[in-house]
Amino acid sequence: MTFPHGFAQIPQIVAIMESLVEGVILTDLRGFILWTNFAVQQLLDFSSSELAGRNIRSLFATPSMDFWDMQFGYADEDPEPVLLQKGACEIRGIGRNGSLVPLSLKMTRLEKGEEPGLVFMIQDLSEKKKAEETIKHLAYYDSLTGLPNRELFCDRLIQALAHSQRHRELLALMLVDLDGFRSINDTYGEEMSNRVLTQVSHRISNALPEDNSLARLHGDRFGLIVPQIEKGDAMYLGQQLLSAFRKPFPCMDKEILVTGSIGIALYPHDGVTAPSLIKNAEIAMSQAKRSGKNTYFFFDPRMEEKASSRMELAGAIRRGLKQKEFEVFYQPQIDFQSGRLTSTEALIRWRHPQLGWVPPSTFIPLAEETGLILDIGEWVLSQACSQNKKWQMMGLGNPRIAVNLSACQFQQEGLAQNISRTLEELDMKSHALEVELTESTFLKNPEKGMKVLNEFRDMGVTVSIDDFGTGYSSLSYIKTITPGVLKIDQSFINEVINPTNKAIVQAIVTMAKSLDIETIAEGVETQEQFDILRDMGCDKYQGYYYSPPVPADGMTQIMMQDMKN
Numbered sequence: 001m002t003f004p005h006g007f008a009q010i011p012q013i014v015a016i017m018e019s020l021v022e023g024v025i026l027t028d029l030r031g032f033i034l035w036t037n038f039a040v041q042q043l044l045d046f047s048s049s050e051l052a053g054r055n056i057r058s059l060f061a062t063p064s065m066d067f068w069d070m071q072f073g074y075a076d077e078d079p080e081p082v083l084l085q086k087g088a089c090e091i092r093g094i095g096r097n098g099s100l101v102p103l104s105l106k107m108t109r110l111e112k113g114e115e116p117g118l119v120f121m122i123q124d125l126s127e128k129k130k131a132e133e134t135i136k137h138l139a140y141y142d143s144l145t146g147l148p149n150r151e152l153f154c155d156r157l158i159q160a161l162a163h164s165q166r167h168r169e170l171l172a173l174m175l176v177d178l179d180g181f182r183s184i185n186d187t188y189g190e191e192m193s194n195r196v197l198t199q200v201s202h203r204i205s206n207a208l209p210e211d212n213s214l215a216r217l218h219g220d221r222f223g224l225i226v227p228q229i230e231k232g233d234a235m236y237l238g239q240q241l242l243s244a245f246r247k248p249f250p251c252m253d254k255e256i257l258v259t260g261s262i263g264i265a266l267y268p269h270d271g272v273t274a275p276s277l278i279k280n281a282e283i284a285m286s287q288a289k290r291s292g293k294n295t296y297f298f299f300d301p302r303m304e305e306k307a308s309s310r311m312e313l314a315g316a317i318r319r320g321l322k323q324k325e326f327e328v329f330y331q332p333q334i335d336f337q338s339g340r341l342t343s344t345e346a347l348i349r350w351r352h353p354q355l356g357w358v359p360p361s362t363f364i365p366l367a368e369e370t371g372l373i374l375d376i377g378e379w380v381l382s383q384a385c386s387q388n389k390k391w392q393m394m395g396l397g398n399p400r401i402a403v404n405l406s407a408c409q410f411q412q413e414g415l416a417q418n419i420s421r422t423l424e425e426l427d428m429k430s431h432a433l434e435v436e437l438t439e440s441t442f443l444k445n446p447e448k449g450m451k452v453l454n455e456f457r458d459m460g461v462t463v464s465i466d467d468f469g470t471g472y473s474s475l476s477y478i479k480t481i482t483p484g485v486l487k488i489d490q491s492f493i494n495e496v497i498n499p500t501n502k503a504i505v506q507a508i509v510t511m512a513k514s515l516d517i518e519t520i521a522e523g524v525e526t527q528e529q530f531d532i533l534r535d536m537g538c539d540k541y542q543g544y545y546y547s548p549p550v551p552a553d554g555m556t557q558i559m560m561q562d563m564k565n
Contacts (some may be wrong), residue, residue, distance in 0.1 A: 045096040061092040142216040145201040147306035153215035172269040173236040179293040238296035247264040261288035262296035310444035329549035341562040343400035402434040416455035430460035490523030
């Protein structure tokens with residue numbers, strides 16, 4: 001093999017180039033190969049003899065224009081090469097079997113001599129490209145489900161909207177949010193919830209047509225872009241997605257029931273930009289949540305007005321907490337037989353500076369949805385316990401005070417410990433506190449519920465089941481948890497003179513007595529209701545028949561009168 005001038009006399013240089021990890025190719029000024037090192041031969045799977053004499057152009061895949069003519073911009077009379085761009089350029093090498101190898105290529109002119117030439121340095125970029133692809137995948141795909149993430153989803157939505165605009169086609173954006181999924185994580189742990197999420201993604205994918213773009217946006221929320229679709233087809237697809245959740249998800253040794261709420265927004269009726277379409281689909285999804293979950297809703301402009309009002313109300317709740325617009329009222333609970341006041345229930349009230357008294361039915365559901373119920377619940381507990389301590393110090397006995405716990409509070413870690421700390425700070429006996437839970441709150445997470453109930457029992461705090469009879473009332477679960485108190489829902493008390501309701505209330509009272517559980521009738525308003533319930537053997541009652549909920553001062557007067565009597 002003929003080397004450019006000077007190489008034959010310096011074998012050390014050849015040895016050095018042979019030992020390099022980078023590939024080295026020596027050519028004449030026209031690109032015909034004179035010599036290659038072992039790295040080139042290994043990279044492209046050719047022997048040195050097969051490479052010798054070939055034009056270097058044949059080793060690389062090039063763009064449609066004659067890349068090499070641009071790089072070798074010379075004429076016969078002036079064989080002066082034009083160097084490659086400064087630094088290295090990226091190009092693809094062609095291996096023996098036609099495979100393409102990503103390479104970095106750099107060309108340098110040898111010093112002029114009797115036989116001037118060119119040196120090409122090539123470096124394998126395969127690992128770098130793999131790493132770049134991995135980084136790109138991590139940046140644009142969800143690591144758990146393998147679906148596109150929010151960033152890629154938004155990019156695809158923008159492209160899909162542009163296509164729909166050009167071709168004047170409809171497009172549906174669907175958001176699927178799993179209902180109560182957090183309780184699965186709290187109950188069974190992260191591994192179980194991740195497995196369920198993966199199964200959910202597969203089941204949704206299988207329910208969809210091929211020309212869609214499904215993504216996991218975050219947590220337990222999925223997004224779906226469906227082009228070229230009419231509203232009727234979108235409705236059918238919403239039903240198909242809901243059907244996908246009917247069967248439980250088998251996971252480990254459990255079968256997990258999961259439902260989803262779906263919001264649908266259509267282009268161009270509900271938005272012409274990605275942000276507006278996503279916002280309106282979220283509004284529709286929130287409406288599905290508020291309408292009982294496990295359903296779908298199309299966006300309606302009236303929803304946006306309601307959503308705006310709800311946001312304003314949520315902001316007012318936050319301000320109200322800071323500006324002390326909320327107040328705790330108290331309603332006495334009276335023993336049927338003795339007529340004595342034995343306990344009180346703490347009930348939050350809100351006096352808005354412009355709206356006046358805002359009903360709890362208006363702001364409590366919104367507070368639960370926004371998480372503000374945690375701040376409200378903590379404040380009510382502190383206020384009620386402080387007030388109870390004041391009544392004790394005034395010599396008004398030691399009536400038990402009942403405080404409602406929301407589902408959000410019940411799911412909090414360390415709930416019992418936080419309440420115990422509050423009682424210690426106020427130097428209040430734990431047996432003077434009663435916590436009220438609804439049936440549905442407990443049954444959403446029975447295992448955790450039993451753990452928390454046992455912690456309350458160990459502390460000496462009484463646990464009552466509120467609104468009993470309206471949810472999943474079951475003798476088996478009542479026998480299992482054995483609460484201290486059952487509160488019979490007002491809907492039964494209102495019609496207790498009705499034979500059917502009377503029989504139901506009697507059954508509840510009889511069952512509770514057999515299990516040594518105290519019963520309280522809610523919403524007693526008439527003498528007739530009072531007489532029937534007393535004759536049944538119900539333990540206590542509360543309602544307008546004795547007193548409506550009153551502020552702390554009013555409750556103090558009632559307690560003082562009760563002491564006199």
